[in-house]
Amino acid sequence: xxxxxxxxxxxxxxxEGVRHIFGYPGGVVLNIFDLLYDEKDLQLILTRHEQGAVxxxxxxxxxxxxxxxxxxxxxxxxxxxxxxxATASMDSVPLVVFSGQVPTLLIGNDAFQEADIVGIxxxxxxxxxxxxxxxxxxxxxxxxxxxxxxxRPGPVLIDLPKDVTGSKTEFTWPEIDIRSYNPTYEGNKxxxxxxxxxxxxSKKSVIISGGGVIISGASKEIRELAEHTDIPVTMTxxxxxxxxxxxxxxxxxxxxxxxxxxNKAIQESDLIIAVGMRFDDRVTGKVDAFAPHxxxxxxxxxxxxxxKNVRVDVPIVGDVKRVLTVLNKVLKEExxxxxxxxxxxxxxxxxxxxxxxxxxxxxxxxxxxPQFVVEKIYxxxxxxxxxxxEVGQNQMxxxxxxxxxxxxxxxxxxxxxxMGYGFPAAIGAQLAFPNKLVIDIAGxxxxxxxxxxxxxAVINKLPVKVAILNNRYLGMVRQWQELFYQExxxxxxxxxxxPDFVKIAEAYNAxxxxxTKPSExxxxxxxxxxxxxxxxxxxxxxxxxxxxxxxxxxxxxxQMMFEEPEKKPEKKLKVVK
Amino acid sequence: MRHTISxxxxxxxxxxxxxxxxxxxxxxxxxxxxxxxTIDPQISLMTIVTGGDDWVIEQITKQLNKLIxxxxxTDMTELDHVEREMVLIKVTPRQQDKAEVLNLTEIFRGRIVxxxxxxxTIEITGxxxxxxxxxxxxxxxxxxxxxxxxxxxxxxxxxxxxQ
Numbered sequence: 001x002x003x004x005x006x007x008x009x010x011x012x013x014x015x016e017g018v019r020h021i022f023g024y025p026g027g028v029v030l031n032i033f034d035l036l037y038d039e040k041d042l043q044l045i046l047t048r049h050e051q052g053a054v055x056x057x058x059x060x061x062x063x064x065x066x067x068x069x070x071x072x073x074x075x076x077x078x079x080x081x082x083x084x085x086a087t088a089s090m091d092s093v094p095l096v097v098f099s100g101q102v103p104t105l106l107i108g109n110d111a112f113q114e115a116d117i118v119g120i121x122x123x124x125x126x127x128x129x130x131x132x133x134x135x136x137x138x139x140x141x142x143x144x145x146x147x148x149x150x151x152r153p154g155p156v157l158i159d160l161p162k163d164v165t166g167s168k169t170e171f172t173w174p175e176i177d178i179r180s181y182n183p184t185y186e187g188n189k190x191x192x193x194x195x196x197x198x199x200x201x202s203k204k205s206v207i208i209s210g211g212g213v214i215i216s217g218a219s220k221e222i223r224e225l226a227e228h229t230d231i232p233v234t235m236t237x238x239x240x241x242x243x244x245x246x247x248x249x250x251x252x253x254x255x256x257x258x259x260x261x262x263n264k265a266i267q268e269s270d271l272i273i274a275v276g277m278r279f280d281d282r283v284t285g286k287v288d289a290f291a292p293h294x295x296x297x298x299x300x301x302x303x304x305x306x307x308k309n310v311r312v313d314v315p316i317v318g319d320v321k322r323v324l325t326v327l328n329k330v331l332k333e334e335x336x337x338x339x340x341x342x343x344x345x346x347x348x349x350x351x352x353x354x355x356x357x358x359x360x361x362x363x364x365x366x367x368x369x370p371q372f373v374v375e376k377i378y379x380x381x382x383x384x385x386x387x388x389x390e391v392g393q394n395q396m397x398x399x400x401x402x403x404x405x406x407x408x409x410x411x412x413x414x415x416x417x418x419m420g421y422g423f424p425a426a427i428g429a430q431l432a433f434p435n436k437l438v439i440d441i442a443g444x445x446x447x448x449x450x451x452x453x454x455x456x457a458v459i460n461k462l463p464v465k466v467a468i469l470n471n472r473y474l475g476m477v478r479q480w481q482e483l484f485y486q487e488x489x490x491x492x493x494x495x496x497x498x499p500d501f502v503k504i505a506e507a508y509n510a511x512x513x514x515x516t517k518p519s520e521x522x523x524x525x526x527x528x529x530x531x532x533x534x535x536x537x538x539x540x541x542x543x544x545x546x547x548x549x550x551x552x553x554x555x556x557x558x559q560m561m562f563e564e565p566e567k568k569p570e571k572k573l574k575v576v577k
Numbered sequence: 578m579r580h581t582i583s584x585x586x587x588x589x590x591x592x593x594x595x596x597x598x599x600x601x602x603x604x605x606x607x608x609x610x611x612x613x614x615t616i617d618p619q620i621s622l623m624t625i626v627t628g629g630d631d632w633v634i635e636q637i638t639k640q641l642n643k644l645i646x647x648x649x650x651t652d653m654t655e656l657d658h659v660e661r662e663m664v665l666i667k668v669t670p671r672q673q674d675k676a677e678v679l680n681l682t683e684i685f686r687g688r689i690v691x692x693x694x695x696x697x698t699i700e701i702t703g704x705x706x707x708x709x710x711x712x713x714x715x716x717x718x719x720x721x722x723x724x725x726x727x728x729x730x731x732x733x734x735x736x737x738x739x740q
Binding site: 118119122123126127130147178179180181302303304307308 | 599
């Protein structure tokens with residue numbers, strides 16, 4: 001029996017185990033939307049902007065580990081997905097994005113709502129397709145899911161001309177074989193043995209655990225490695241949750257806003273074991289001065305990540321979980337060391353650094369410190385929540401003051417640094433885990449970048465909580481202006497223009513709460529967490545507060561700036577009523 | 578250092594722009610690029626001449642390998658190989674230079690592929706040095722037009738010595 005391209009798409013999605021699609025309709029995807037009208041097993045979540053749809057699918061994917069699926073129309077519908085796709089690409093998130101396209105005969109004619117989305121997304125997808133023939137459709141979809149979810153995951157886009165979804169063919173579910181795509185999963189055994197011997201020889205090692213550990217599901221293995229060899233672990237932003245933040249071997253996050261002790265440990269180390277991370281400039285600081293005494297073992301599934309930014313002594317290409325399993329085995333069976341003995345002095349040194357410069361901020365009775373809000377969220381949830389963030393100070397304070405113990409509990413745009421990511425991502429995560437507490441820690445700037453998705457949350461009864469750290473500034477940029485641009489606050493002061501978030505929440509039929517004093521923080525949080533609806537919490541926080549420690553851009557990571565005791569008398573704080 | 582890289586790719590639309598986009602997006606330079614079908618019409622071969630230190634060349638080959646449509650990469654510079662490119666030169670020699678043009682073409686094992694009252698079109702094949710030398714010699718003859726293919730390269734096979 002012949003079925004239409006649209007029916008093929010629906011059938012393929014079901015066979016891939018998809019239950020939720022995020023999307024927005026339009027002219028050229030009507031063939032597919034028409035089928036979804038009667039569809040029971042595939043639920044489309046209508047967002048209020050295509051960017052929101054992609055971030056929601058991204059949040060869904062990061063929270064579950066399964067691919068997120070997006071369906072949008074051609075032209076502006078497709079171009080609106082670009083930021084979301086680039087976000088997913090940078091952070092290795094599996095997505096399959098279906099975009100409508102004008103009929104094949106009109107392609108290239110500057111037709112209404114035509115955009116060359118395959119060309120536009122070529123550099124920010126793992127792969128993309130223009131499906132020109134309905135006969136290729138099922139193979140393309142199967143390949144797309146395969147490519148998106150294997151190796152180093154990433155977004156794949158399929159462009160669907162309207163005539164392709166409309167024309168009919170026999171359905172087939174082909175075996176796929178992409179001869180030019182063969183990710184390496186098994187690490188080279190000889191290299192792994194080399195790594196084990198370096199670990200045995202080293203006195204001052206550090207593990208840097210990145211997002212790859214979470215993607216690969218290797219939290220158990222990384223913990224086993226750390227505990228067996230008594231090596232402290234620092235987790236990159238993407239790696240937070242890969243190793244328990246409350247563990248005695250945890251050093252917290254390294255890099256620009258990392259902990260003093262993580263950066264110190266890296267700079268003084270004689271061996272770095274980098275796992276599923278890619279030495280981003282926010283981690284390394286000045287590359288030439290990064291870990292000057294250390295040999296580097298680098299484990300990653302993506303060969304291009306290795307020796308891209310830093311020199312590597314032992315490169316191991318492979319799936320992190322499989323490589324660590326072998327490494328742990330080699331360490332236990334072939335390299336017998338009295339680890340505790342070897343590491344004692346090093347761990348003592350790290351404890352001294354921890355005591356010297358702990359992660360801290362100055363509490364105030366009068367004004368809400370943003371870090372205090374993050375701490376309270378952690379305290380009340382006991383870490384049993386999915387946290388998303390926007391980008392900027394809110395993101396860094398979350399990374400610093402919330403202890404992530406489990407993988408897939410922090411969803412944050414690390415690579416691209418996309419403001420407006422956290423709220424739709426929270427919606428996606430909430431859809432995947434309806435009974436979990438999902439909290440977006442936001443800023444007053446970022447939340448306004450996808451605030452329209454409040455409608456999506458309300459109508460789909462997705463009770464996400466948004467904690468807005470409202471400082472009436474684009475805080476992170478303001479911080480740089482204060483520190484490096486002589487306090488010239490060019491276009492970062494939002495001030496009166498910040499809307500009343502409580503009223504906005506109410507206008508959308510959600511709940512709005514506000515705290516202006518430190519004593520109100522806990523009651524507001526508790527009430528929000530009890531509420532079965534989406535909640536905007538407007539925390540009026542100290543606008544002067546900065547993210548510390550901070551490594552100035554381009555400096556080595558042990559040249560850190562810390563919070564200085566305030567010299568000037570406190571300026572009067574302006575509170576938006 | 579200059580490297581000649583052979584890239585076997587799926588013969589599909591869009592592959593060339595994936596490869597060229599990779600170079601432009603990451604700030605690598607393409608000195609020359611030639612593409613053609615192989616014996617298997619589903620596969621094309623690209624020969625790319627690019628430059629950079631070992632660090633950059635390693636990244637270029639890894640990044641190329643990462644492209645889904647790339648089947649195999651060979652850095653010819655690491656192997657004993659033969660490189661060739663071809664030029665077509667249209668010259669307008671004065672009457673007294675015509676014999677010299679024919680003479681030089683002969684010496685360089687070129688061929689006259691077209692001629693008119695005022696012009697010769699010469700085809701020259703060879704490695705870069707040979708072509709550059711020929712072009713230098715033709716300059717005083719009055720080059721009217723000049724087209725050059727990119728480089729193509731193939732590895733040499735080892736020859737066993739007879740005992």
